Amino acid sequence: xxxxxxxxxxxxxxxxxxxxxxxxxxxxxxxxxxxxxxxxxxxxxxxxxxxxxxxxxxxxxxxxxxxxxxxxxxxxxxxxxxxxxxxxxxxxxxxxxxxxxxxxxxxxxxxxxxxxxxxxxxxxxxxxxxxxxxxxxxxxxxxxxxxxxxxxxxxxxxxxxxxxxxxxxxxxxxxxxxxxxxxxxxxxxxxxxxxxxxxxxxxxxxxxxxxxxxxxxxxxxxxxxxxxxxxxxxxxxxxxxxxxxxxxxxxxxxxxxxxxxxxxxxxxxxxxxxxxxxxxxxxxxxxxxxxxxxxxxx
Amino acid sequence: xxxxxxxxxxxxxxxxxxxxxxxxxxxxxxxxxxxxxxxxxxxxxxxxxxxxxxxxxxxxxxxxxxxxxxxxxxxxxxxxxxxxxxxxxxxxxxxxxxxxxxxxxxxxxxxxxxxxxxxxxxxxxxxxxxxxxxxxxxxxxxxxxxxxxxxxxxxxxxxxxxxxxxxxxxxxxxxxxxxxxxxxxxxxxxxxxxxxxxxxxxxxxxxxxxxxxxxxxxxxxxxxxxxxxxxxxxxxxxxxxxxxxxxxxxxxxxxxxxxxxxxxxxxxxxxxxxxxxxxxxxxxxxxxxxxxxxxxxx
Numbered sequence: 001x002x003x004x005x006x007x008x009x010x011x012x013x014x015x016x017x018x019x020x021x022x023x024x025x026x027x028x029x030x031x032x033x034x035x036x037x038x039x040x041x042x043x044x045x046x047x048x049x050x051x052x053x054x055x056x057x058x059x060x061x062x063x064x065x066x067x068x069x070x071x072x073x074x075x076x077x078x079x080x081x082x083x084x085x086x087x088x089x090x091x092x093x094x095x096x097x098x099x100x101x102x103x104x105x106x107x108x109x110x111x112x113x114x115x116x117x118x119x120x121x122x123x124x125x126x127x128x129x130x131x132x133x134x135x136x137x138x139x140x141x142x143x144x145x146x147x148x149x150x151x152x153x154x155x156x157x158x159x160x161x162x163x164x165x166x167x168x169x170x171x172x173x174x175x176x177x178x179x180x181x182x183x184x185x186x187x188x189x190x191x192x193x194x195x196x197x198x199x200x201x202x203x204x205x206x207x208x209x210x211x212x213x214x215x216x217x218x219x220x221x222x223x224x225x226x227x228x229x230x231x232x233x234x235x236x237x238x239x240x241x242x243x244x245x246x247x248x249x250x251x252x253x254x255x256x257x258x259x260x261x262x263x264x265x266x267x268x269x270x271x272x273x274x275x276x277x278x279x280x281x282x283x284x285x286x287x288x289x290x291x292x293x294x295x296x297x298x
Numbered sequence: 299x300x301x302x303x304x305x306x307x308x309x310x311x312x313x314x315x316x317x318x319x320x321x322x323x324x325x326x327x328x329x330x331x332x333x334x335x336x337x338x339x340x341x342x343x344x345x346x347x348x349x350x351x352x353x354x355x356x357x358x359x360x361x362x363x364x365x366x367x368x369x370x371x372x373x374x375x376x377x378x379x380x381x382x383x384x385x386x387x388x389x390x391x392x393x394x395x396x397x398x399x400x401x402x403x404x405x406x407x408x409x410x411x412x413x414x415x416x417x418x419x420x421x422x423x424x425x426x427x428x429x430x431x432x433x434x435x436x437x438x439x440x441x442x443x444x445x446x447x448x449x450x451x452x453x454x455x456x457x458x459x460x461x462x463x464x465x466x467x468x469x470x471x472x473x474x475x476x477x478x479x480x481x482x483x484x485x486x487x488x489x490x491x492x493x494x495x496x497x498x499x500x501x502x503x504x505x506x507x508x509x510x511x512x513x514x515x516x517x518x519x520x521x522x523x524x525x526x527x528x529x530x531x532x533x534x535x536x537x538x539x540x541x542x543x544x545x546x547x548x549x550x551x552x553x554x555x556x557x558x559x560x561x562x563x564x565x566x567x568x569x570x571x572x573x574x575x576x577x578x579x580x581x582x583x584x585x586x587x588x589x590x591x592x593x594x595x596x
Contacts, residue, residue: 013316025466026464029322098386098413168323170456179400200398
């Protein structure tokens, strides 16, 4: 496997950074995970825009223009023969002086690597229309996930929540709690007591026939898949709502699903051991999202 | 400069980790910074105990016993001829599978490196007693620091605050705010609105002649220097109190100081541009701390 490292394609075992890289020392960086399908990273532009907003916030200069990076990503996919995969892009502040001050770190590190895809959109030709209503029956759907509510909380109302930073210990420990409970994913509350997202995915639920999700203002990572799901809802005429939510309210909803780049739309079957309703809207959104990936990467 | 990397001493430029190391990907690790004086790491035991508590919490197995690590640290100091320095110790979870789940990461990385000391305790023989009252006048004191209150907040009441994790972006951005304001250090509030600590140091203030500091329960990193300062206060018969504090209360106090491994006790001269009172207790504590370092490393 070849890895893109600061402008070069290097074998995996040579893809290394200094132990003085601030990404390693302090989590001082950002990343993106993109679904690659048919040789193309899905929603590259949206992922890069989020990365660029984060880099501006952290005052890290992207060492390559977005177009050059897109070309390198394409080259990486071809070289590794992985047209159906996940692309991880990491931007770190690089090596600086000792201590928290970012002054003097002038050479950011940029890494791209490919990973096996966990959930391939069903094969076959791309669908004719961009958005299509589905009957809700499908084959090859991923198994619905078991969820738990994590004991770790995210700070409410913090600007850093908008960016996909490399400081992910709350998410890691939440996911470890899920692993320990035999669950697939963990929901995280903010310090205000509202559920904001899952460790590695955004949260949606169905209520009164409307597709609901926590608002970005509550400290939610603005997921690229989250935005695509909202776009699909609007196109298909589904009602959408952004609001605060508690675990108890989620358990009484008509269904919960998660959105994430790797798997797309995934239904939840239980939360903290309680079985959840399965709104037919969820299956429809899953198929519509699959269609969107296939159509945009056709 | 030689760096200790997973059991070997390697030249600085060969001290590298994989771009798939979870420390680099997610800040999935812990670190300690120790003052080395007279060739000895000050309060090694206390730093290692904090590291071990953190490793237990994160479920990372330390790849070396504490005694072996102490011997390696001593060897590193001798090899680099840096008896008066700072020692950074980093423990990362190492390489695992893609995603947040820590499952499958079985080979943690352990790195130790030395860095120039910013503030040497005054030279000369160690003082006769372990704790000595000082008159409060001294030469060679570091300049008092300008402080600002950061706009970034830490989650209140979160268990992760007890450990020195590698997820330090709030601290980095707080310190960047201080840099931008021409200040030396930034105070951080928790999401409950109380000041809990500074970006890279613990906070103390003097009130009614008592030495005060935020309680650990408010989400404070249990600093090794913080503990040493409280120990000195008790030994010298100074009154101590742990309590919540706001920026406004700090500005009306009899003085503020910070504690950190690198510099020891440092007085603050201003907060958000307002001049602070200079309690004579601060200079006494600074000298007593300096004596403690010299006596324990003699």
